[in-house]
Amino acid sequence: xxxxxxxxxxxxxxxxxxxxxxxxxxxxxxxxxxxxxxxxxxxxxxxxxxxxxxxxxxxxxxxxxxxxxxxxxxxxxxxxx
Amino acid sequence: xxxxxxxxxxxxxxxxxxxxxxxxxxxxxxxxxxxxxxxxxxxxxxxxxxxxxxxxxxxxxxxxxxxxxxxxxxxxxxxxxxxxxxxxxxxxxxxxxxxxxxxxxxxxxxxxxxxxxxxxxxxxxxxxxxxxxxxxxxxxxxxxxxxxxxxxxxxxxxxxxxxxxxxxxxxxxxxxxxxxxxxxxxxxxxxxxxxxxxxxxxxxxxxxxxxxxxxxxxxxxxxxxxxxxxx
Numbered sequence: 001x002x003x004x005x006x007x008x009x010x011x012x013x014x015x016x017x018x019x020x021x022x023x024x025x026x027x028x029x030x031x032x033x034x035x036x037x038x039x040x041x042x043x044x045x046x047x048x049x050x051x052x053x054x055x056x057x058x059x060x061x062x063x064x065x066x067x068x069x070x071x072x073x074x075x076x077x078x079x080x081x
Numbered sequence: 082x083x084x085x086x087x088x089x090x091x092x093x094x095x096x097x098x099x100x101x102x103x104x105x106x107x108x109x110x111x112x113x114x115x116x117x118x119x120x121x122x123x124x125x126x127x128x129x130x131x132x133x134x135x136x137x138x139x140x141x142x143x144x145x146x147x148x149x150x151x152x153x154x155x156x157x158x159x160x161x162x163x164x165x166x167x168x169x170x171x172x173x174x175x176x177x178x179x180x181x182x183x184x185x186x187x188x189x190x191x192x193x194x195x196x197x198x199x200x201x202x203x204x205x206x207x208x209x210x211x212x213x214x215x216x217x218x219x220x221x222x223x224x225x226x227x228x229x230x231x232x233x234x235x236x237x238x239x240x241x242x243x244x245x246x247x248x249x250x251x252x253x254x255x256x257x258x259x260x261x262x263x264x265x266x267x268x269x270x271x272x273x274x275x276x277x278x279x280x281x282x283x284x285x286x287x288x289x290x291x292x293x294x295x296x297x298x299x300x301x302x303x304x305x306x307x308x309x310x311x312x
Contacts, residue, residue: 050148052278052288053098053284057243057280057281057284061239064243064246065246067246068242068246075084075086076084076087
């Protein structure tokens with residue numbers, strides 16, 4: 001196993017682990033804000049939760065990008081061919 | 082371990098390789114189309130239980146379109162509803178043993194995102210003409226034209242990566258857990274995967290609605306709800 005493969009494995013793990021921090025914090029804040037809003041205005045819960053789902057999907061995409069980068073490094077690495 | 086980015090070929094038609102995901106897609110299409118034909122054949126003024134169920138589904142889709150796009154659902158119902166039904170059924174094909182959901186493969190998601198990309202242009206041109214559609218790129222101010230041009234491609238790409246990443250990661254995690262632990266351990270993960278499947282189908286169709294309505298020219302900004310007066 002050469003150093004290029006080692007680097008790829010290491011960077012894949014780093015990409016997922018550090019890429020998950022930001023979206024996790026952001027999703028926590030978003031859900032907390034939505035809970036707060038629903039507690040204040042229970043009648044607008046359906047609108048808020050619909051917007052929340054779309055927003056969470058947007059935030060989650062950042063983590064998914066990191067996962068895709070990691071999988072590209074592990075399974076479709078052009079440097080290891 | 083099998084790469085989640087590649088797809089295995091089942092057989093060839095001529096020189097075209099047919100993968101497992103394509104065969105599953107054909108099966109889903111056959112089920113959805115024959116189901117739609119069967120149910121629309123036996124429509125009655127006094128609905129049976131089955132017809133009431135499907136009327137409820139169509140009604141829910143209609144009200145979602147009305148709420149999200151602030152428009153009458155007529156022209157969009159077919160496209161949005163089909164997107165939702167297809168992705169939903171495709172994500173839940175994990176319930177059938179030995180079948181991987183076609184949305185966990187790159188090519189199906191790329192095709193779906195491309196469909197949304199084309200639909201944004203088509204609905205935009207149909208409702209406001211070519212000039213009206215092009216004017217939406219300069220919508221807040223002409224300074225935003227380059228950003229809007231780039232965004233129209235990247236948002237389709239991000240839809241593609243989002244659906245692929247979510248569904249594929251579910252399948253992938255179940256595979257890893259199944260190879261580490263035994264028979265019944267991955268069941269909670271599978272249940273979570275079913276929930277993710279519904280949510281992703283919903284999100285994909287909601288995002289398609291949002292993008293389509295952002296391409297409609299001359300649309301007033303969505304009304305802000307009235308200020309709530311303190312009780």
